[in-house]
Amino acid sequence: MEKISNAYIKDYTTYKLDGQIKEIVFPESIQELKEIITMLKSKKYKIIGNGSNLIISESYDGTLINLKKFDKLKIKNNIVTVQAGYSLPKLAKECANFGLSGLEFASGIPGTVGGAIYMNAGAYGKEISDIIKNVTVLDEKLNIKKITKEELKTSYRDSIFKHENYICIEAQFEFKYKDKNDVLKEIENIIKIRKEKQPLEYPSAGSVFKNGENYSAGRLIEKAGLKGTKVGDAEVSLKHANFIINKGNASASDVIKLIEIIKKKIKKEENVELILEQEILK
Ligand SMILES: Cc1cc2nc3c(=O)[nH]c(=O)nc-3n(C[C@H](O)[C@H](O)[C@H](O)COP(=O)(O)OP(=O)(O)OC[C@H]3O[C@@H](n4cnc5c(N)ncnc54)[C@H](O)[C@@H]3O)c2cc1C
Known part of the structure; x- marks a missing residue:
């Protein structure tokens, strides 16, 4: 399994902050993921996707487990099965090319499928949970289990992942069919709006604070x-x-x-x- 010691934080996060962390590993299979977690036992570790919602300090002395190698995608009609490390904007574009609508809102969210499900990422009144059918997880006892959309208990930027020690391995989404050109146009439009409103010319991790019920x-x-x-x-x-x-x-x-x-x-x-x-x- 690939492992990098004294890795630069900026190489694995969108904030591109200064400093190095102890180590980062890149498992390629569920077996390797189980092995590394078993090896680390009670030591500190953290699963990361694209690091686009994280502020990582040099003082963090745990191991980062990056799931970017969990990147398989299967599209069968309007049902999409995708592994946790797959890029969310790439998935939105890929599905759009098949005339599959449902993830256009996510085209400017630079996370992975796993990170987006953890966060219940959303924008423009839509959330990733809108299209989820089920999610395959590795639970705290390292058993594989499939959880339904209801069991995900999603709400605004929240899901069961924030409360249980689950690792997202794979998700199944259900898309709607639309005219391919309309889906691609919507993606283009969303990217344009984001460029106008967000400081994308500088590294960041998106919105710093959540909005409240009655405040932005x-x-x-x-x-x-x-x-x-x-x-x-x-x-x-x-x-x-x-x-x-x-x-x-x-x-x-x-x-x-x-x-x-x-x-x-x-x-x-x-x-x-x-x-x-x-x-x-x-
Ligand atoms: C320019 C910009 C714009 C953004 N706009 C939006 C937006 O519109 N809406 C929005 O919701 N967010 C937005 N974000 C924030 C961020 O992209 C999302 O929260 C994204 O879903 C995080 O995914 P990630 O893979 O980068 O997760 P990471 O930042 O790597 O991790 C975030 C959390 O998810 C956990 N995690 C990651 N993968 C897994 C997994 N496989 N299993 C279990 N836990 C996991 C991590 O442990 C961590 O706790 C934006 C960020 C940027 C930089």
Whole structure:
């Protein structure tokens, strides 16, 4: 199994933060995944997909298990079976080419299938759970089990994966048929809107905070005058207040300090406790 010691965080995450972590491994099969978890026993480890929702600190002393080699895809009529490491935007495009509609919203979400299911990733009023039929997981006893859409208990940026020690291995989605050109056009449109509204020219991990039932985190941050606030090379984007961007050599500690500044000011001015959407590994 491929293993890299002292790996650069920037090579495995979209924030591209400074620093190195102890090790990262790339299992190629369920057997290898079971072996590495058994070997690590009670040691710290973390499954990662594309690292597009993670703030990884140099002080993290566990092993990262990257599932990018779980990348098989099978399309049979409108039922798509895909492994956890498959890229979400690539899947959206691939399905669109077959006239399969349902994942257009995800074309600008740079995660993997596994990471998206963990997060119940969503945009523009749609979520990945909308098209899920079932998910194959490795449970805490390393048994393979198939869970239904209902058992996933998804809600806004939440699923059973955040509460149980499950690893997503594979998912089955049910798409709808549409005119291929309409699906491709919708994807193009979504990518265009994202480019206009999001600071995609800089590394980030998307929205920093979740929206509340009656507030938009970005609007509160903008109203508090925090756009452009910096700690080291981490900056609150001028284009989208709910994005922190890495303007060069930001570290996890810069991003975390900036998050604290934002949270404190919004608590003081709006009496709102912002809830982090991104996840810190330290
Ligand atoms: C520019 C940009 C735009 C974004 N826009 C959106 C958006 O519109 N909507 C949205 O929801 N998100 C958005 N995101 C955030 C991010 O892309 C999503 O949350 C994505 O689903 C994370 O997937 P990942 O593979 O990168 O997961 P990672 O960041 O690698 O991991 C995230 C979590 O998932 C867990 N995980 C990953 N794979 C597995 C697995 N196989 N089994 C169990 N757990 C697993 C990890 O342990 C971790 O806890 C954006 C990010 C960026 C950089």
